[in-house]
Amino acid sequence: MQPIHPEPLTPAVFARFGDVLDATGDFRLINDGLCQRHHDRARLDFAPEISLQNRPGLSIFNATPRALPYIFDLIERHPEGCQAFIPMTQNPFLVIVASSPNDKPRAFLTNGAQAINLHRGTWHGVLTPLHAPGLFAVVDRIGTSANLEEYRYPQPWVVLAV
Template sequence: MRLIRPAPLTAASFASFGDVLDATGDFREINAGWCHRHHNRATLDFGPEGRAGLSIFKARPRALPYEFDLIERHPDGSQAFIPMSEQPFLVIVAENPAAKPVAFLTNGQQGINFHRWTWHGVLTPLAEPGLFAVVDRIGATPNLEEFRFTEPWTVIAP
């Protein structure tokens, strides 16, 4: 069995795959001081012929240990997942299909933005409701490549 233990999601550990979306660090006050704006948290990339789209995903929750054999990437644009509840979710990424995948566990108050071309696992909430706002490329091409491992990987509890 090929095992992976998830690490906590941090901006530094996730930087080569994308951006961590959270309300930490520098901010500016807006709305007469009633709101902190954590500005420009992600590098969104929709390619020369795409546009930004906002979708809502509702995914069934999974549990650890979690076995997977599918990863995917989006060659034409970035993809951001913003949870609509404060529930942790699992983030799986890989440098390429031949590399060992890496797993991260969000803290329930983080979203992520995958850079264009980043190999990643499917949306993996660990609790109900599994509801996410997703910002990604809308365009004429399918913007999806999939890869299946011949032997699955299993993410175990941290």
Template sequence: MAEIIQAEPLSATAFAPFGDVLEAAGSPDRIINEGLCRRFHDRARLDFGSGRAGLSIFDAVPRALPHDFTLVERHPEGSQAFLPLGGRPFLVVVAPDHDGRPGRPRAFLTAPGQGVNYLRGTWHGVLTPLHAPGLFAVLDRIGEGSNLEEFRYPVPWRVIA
């Protein structure tokens, strides 16, 4: 039997221990391009350790709620940012670290146009779009050495809306 997690709306305050909410919200920091562009400046705590920043495109298969999972992962050498190219909501699963292992997960539902940046070492679920196409721009570490740790919970978790 799966343990139940109630998905929460994604907010900067609730998500802060795990990373950054990426969105054009609030007042812009700067007006640029002859007044035709609002810049929401420096919105993510990017960290690539000894590597460099790389920009990739991911194409993930959409899922639906309720969503069952056992697998979470983390990247000890760098942060990882996900920006949906279609502007559609997606599911974000994170878990606090408890002595090198993930604790009880939390789930968030993004609003249209929101992305996330996971801090270095944050346990998180795999990319889970809720609508097609599942295209995302992903900014993460490119470099030598392993930057992936995976963990499987012994009992599935079920995320509900």
């Protein structure tokens, strides 16, 4: 197996794959000064024709937790829209991305207060919570045309414990 060491998830390092969604940086106070609004944190990008058959949607995913070391050989991408994973708990989760199936994948570990938005067409691993429950709100393209491409590596990768 080919080893990968997980990296901390930071906006600068993750920028080529997507957006890190967290409550840091600039904000404005709303709700009578009792709420910080961290505005417009993700670049939502969907196929150009928005209609009832091709539109942004919000789904709930309940994924089985995994443990480190984590072995995988499958990555996927969505050519017609971005995909945001927003944890509904404050547990860290693993994010695996690659520039292409020919490049070495990278693994990022969220800090428990971060969500991600994967850019349209970004190769990524499957949803990988590290703790139960693996409950996520997911914003992505809802449509009738195919929006999933998968690739299996000839040899598996293993993400090692930090």
